[in-house]
Amino acid sequence: MVSMRLLPEHYIRLKAQLTSDNSVEQGCFALSHHVNLGNETLLLITDIIPLTPDDFAEQKDDFLSVKPEVMLRIARIAQKAGKAVCMIHTHPYTIGQVRFSRADDIGNERTFDFFNRMLQGKLNSCLVFSGDMHSFEGRVYPIQQAWRPIETLTVVGTPHFRLVDEPISESFDRQARLLGRKGQGILGQLSVGIIGAGGIGSNIAAILAQSGIGKLVLVDHDVIETSNLPRIIGAIPRDAQENHLKVNVVARYVNTVTPGCKVETYPCRVQDVGMALATVDVLICATDDARSRVFLNQHCWQYYIPLMDLGVQFVADETSGELVNEIGKVNWIVPGTTCLWCTGHVSSELLRRETLSPEAAAQEAKAGYIRNMDIPEPSMMAYNMQIAARGAQTLIGNMTGLAPSAPDVMENFYFLGLNGRKHHQLVRKRQEEGCWLCNSQSPYLGAGMM
Numbered sequence: 071m072v073s074m075r076l077l078p079e080h081y082i083r084l085k086a087q088l089t090s091d092n093s094v095e096q097g098c099f100a101l102s103h104h105v106n107l108g109n110e111t112l113l114l115i116t117d118i119i120p121l122t123p124d125d126f127a128e129q130k131d132d133f134l135s136v137k138p139e140v141m142l143r144i145a146r147i148a149q150k151a152g153k154a155v156c157m158i159h160t161h162p163y164t165i166g167q168v169r170f171s172r173a174d175d176i177g178n179e180r181t182f183d184f185f186n187r188m189l190q191g192k193l194n195s196c197l198v199f200s201g202d203m204h205s206f207e208g209r210v211y212p213i214q215q216a217w218r219p220i221e222t223l224t225v226v227g228t229p230h231f232r233l234v235d236e237p238i239s240e241s242f243d244r245q246a247r248l249l250g251r252k253g254q255g256i257l258g259q260l261s262v263g264i265i266g267a268g269g270i271g272s273n274i275a276a277i278l279a280q281s282g283i284g285k286l287v288l289v290d291h292d293v294i295e296t297s298n299l300p301r302i303i304g305a306i307p308r309d310a311q312e313n314h315l316k317v318n319v320v321a322r323y324v325n326t327v328t329p330g331c332k333v334e335t336y337p338c339r340v341q342d343v344g345m346a347l348a349t350v351d352v353l354i355c356a357t358d359d360a361r362s363r364v365f366l367n368q369h370c371w372q373y374y375i376p377l378m379d380l381g382v383q384f385v386a387d388e389t390s391g392e393l394v395n396e397i398g399k400v401n402w403i404v405p406g407t408t409c410l411w412c413t414g415h416v417s418s419e420l421l422r423r424e425t426l427s428p429e430a431a432a433q434e435a436k437a438g439y440i441r442n443m444d445i446p447e448p449s450m451m452a453y454n455m456q457i458a459a460r461g462a463q464t465l466i467g468n469m470t471g472l473a474p475s476a477p478d479v480m481e482n483f484y485f486l487g488l489n490g491r492k493h494h495q496l497v498r499k500r501q502e503e504g505c506w507l508c509n510s511q512s513p514y515l516g517a518g519m520m
Contacts, residue, residue, distance in 0.1 A: 105518035266357030
């Protein structure tokens with residue numbers, strides 16, 4: 071199976087180029103990087119290269135050809151970048167399902183013979199779009215092999231080009247009336263990875279499964295403890311007594327309540343999961359572990375996966391037990407926008423603290439350098455559920471198109487109004503200039519495995 075992903079900014083540029091004049095076929099090129107993920111090959115678009123009318127040898131309503139010197143220029147650009155070429159054009163008068171024409175087939179054979187000689191070891195590809203940009207067909211042309219179809223094209227974090235041809239279960243009839251049949255069908259085809267199966271992770275897993283999500287990938291190395299029972303969906307006293315894994319407890323609940331949802335479990339740290347998380351459509355961070363956040367932050371940039379970062383924190387005075395601070399957050403992150411480093415949700419200091427030995431941590435706490443990290447923070451399901459529900463609403467709204475959200479804004483919740491704060495605030499993110507991950511020239515964006 072071959073799939074392709076591109077960022078929203080790429081799609082905006084692509085659409086502007088391809089719909090600039092619908093009286094004739096339009097075309098452009100893109101650069102891409104490919105990653106092999108077992109049974110799936112993933113193509114990641116990294117740049118769009120526009121063309122001008124002077125770049126075409128012929129440009130008609132049913133035919134398009136690019137000048138040889140332009141083809142050579144594009145090949146040289148790809149060589150310098152170490153990327154493959156994707157050749158893109160339109161059939162402007164096609165509405166509905168689009169297909170490559172016989173002329174396209176003949177032209178592609180010559181074109182990709184040239185690109186494959188110029189770009190050894192790269193997986194070159196092509197796309198054709200309908201005039202309304204609602205339909206596509208794609209192919210890859212491996213060296214000395216027959217072409218293969220590109221089965222899915224994803225504009226990261228959006229419903230664009232998510233084709234739905236599955237019947238909707240009667241169970242979701244009321245939801246389909248809200249989301250539309252296509253929207254409900256999209257949920258049934260989504261794969262969502264959830265990192266952390268505790269208070270927030272278990273809640274959002276249950277909400278998403280009962281919303282009709284097709285597949286959940288649950289990651290958590292921890293086991294159920296007695297103090298977890300009031301906060302983890304589906305947990306029972308026996309789970310704590312027998313040290314059952316959190317991921318298995320949540321999977322048991324999902325399989326019981328919504329057997330149509332496929333569940334994969336990984337009882338390990340997220341860094342040890344392997345490539346299974348590169349194939350999901352969305353990742354949810356529901357852990358307070360800084361190392362996990364750092365890994366997910368970079369992983370989502372490399373493989374073009376939107377990240378939902380969720381958290382709840384109450385802070386109590388260590389002496390009096392009085393609540394002194396609180397926050398809940400819902401942060402929808404699209405690769406190429408503001409990352410977790412820039413929003414302050416991961417930092418070098420947090421990473422340093424987590425790598426301290428127990429003895430070193432105790433010494434620093436005693437000296438007043440850090441707060442004792444072993445003291446359990448206050449927590450309650452009601453507040454975890456609020457953040458999990460809002461996170462699910464945001465994910466569903468973006469992936470179905472019901473209520474898209476701006477990736478440059480995150481939501482903060484102050485449940486009790488401590489320190490005179492408003493209960494809900496929208497906070498504009500600020501991208502730090504020169505951030506090593508999310509700057510405009512980031513080598514991690516769309517790089518796949520590094």
